[in-house]
Amino acid sequence: MFSIGDFARHGRVSVRMLRHYDALGLLRPARVDPATGYRSYTAGQLARLNRIVALKDLGFTLEQVATLLADEVTVEQVRGMLALRRAELEAALAEGAARLAQVEARLRTIEAEGRPPAHDVVVKELPGMRVVELTGVAAGFAPEAIGPVVHPLCAELGRRLPQADVTPAGRLTCYYEQRAEDEVIVHAAIPASVGGGDLNGLAVADLPAVRAATLVHRGAIDGVLPSWQAVVRWIDDHGCRSAGPQREAYLDCPEDPAGWVTELQEPIG
Numbered sequence: 001m002f003s004i005g006d007f008a009r010h011g012r013v014s015v016r017m018l019r020h021y022d023a024l025g026l027l028r029p030a031r032v033d034p035a036t037g038y039r040s041y042t043a044g045q046l047a048r049l050n051r052i053v054a055l056k057d058l059g060f061t062l063e064q065v066a067t068l069l070a071d072e073v074t075v076e077q078v079r080g081m082l083a084l085r086r087a088e089l090e091a092a093l094a095e096g097a098a099r100l101a102q103v104e105a106r107l108r109t110i111e112a113e114g115r116p117p118a119h120d121v122v123v124k125e126l127p128g129m130r131v132v133e134l135t136g137v138a139a140g141f142a143p144e145a146i147g148p149v150v151h152p153l154c155a156e157l158g159r160r161l162p163q164a165d166v167t168p169a170g171r172l173t174c175y176y177e178q179r180a181e182d183e184v185i186v187h188a189a190i191p192a193s194v195g196g197g198d199l200n201g202l203a204v205a206d207l208p209a210v211r212a213a214t215l216v217h218r219g220a221i222d223g224v225l226p227s228w229q230a231v232v233r234w235i236d237d238h239g240c241r242s243a244g245p246q247r248e249a250y251l252d253c254p255e256d257p258a259g260w261v262t263e264l265q266e267p268i269g
Helices: 004-011 015-024 043-057 062-070 075-111 143-164 225-237
Strands: 039-041 122-126 129-138 173-180 183-191 203-207 210-218 247-252 261-267
Touching (some): 004 015, 004 039, 004 043, 015 062, 043 062, 043 075, 143 173, 143 183, 225 261
Antiparallel strands (some): 122 210, 129 183, 129 203, 173 183, 173 247, 210 261, 247 261
């Protein structure tokens, strides 16, 4: 038998919480000394305590926990619910990390105001090229709208290429067309020498030759905003105008996104 203090320590909960569970009938002590009122617990009661804490961490109220325990929820059921909750928490953490990256990118943009860009903008003549591509629709250019569309598109494009018997002839390139005020067509494309035939659901498009203001962005694509705005400032300073969908050519994409190298390409006229 364990005192309430020792049982709380072994169960990684507070003594106050054990008393609360007792008051609610969720976890009664194995023994209560009639003279002193001291509560004692057995090691076997840790299993029930673990279920209570796990279900509470899943977001259930203590009243709901009591109902679940009365229904004798199984270990497998608790494990399944915990796995689902873990997936939800991991998704929330990923979303939070993405939002933090966007905040940091916006902060760097503000800090860079009035300073020259870290890398020079270079004007290039980009040749026309035939690409195979997949497209999706995003609800605007905000990172939280573009990211959930472009990342799965690029992954799906990579999965389909081998089955389509397409040999890439250049770098993965994404380009973006604004169809309506809050609708952006996202293209994930890769240059290839193809004709017709079944391409495993991939579309064929011909990108025109363009004159473009380009800048090499180094680092995660989630932090690309300061680099794109540097290109825009250069275009304005030099009396140019945007003349077509902007493109992102991924020159190097190691496993760590911090090492990515992307050429930003803004067609100009």
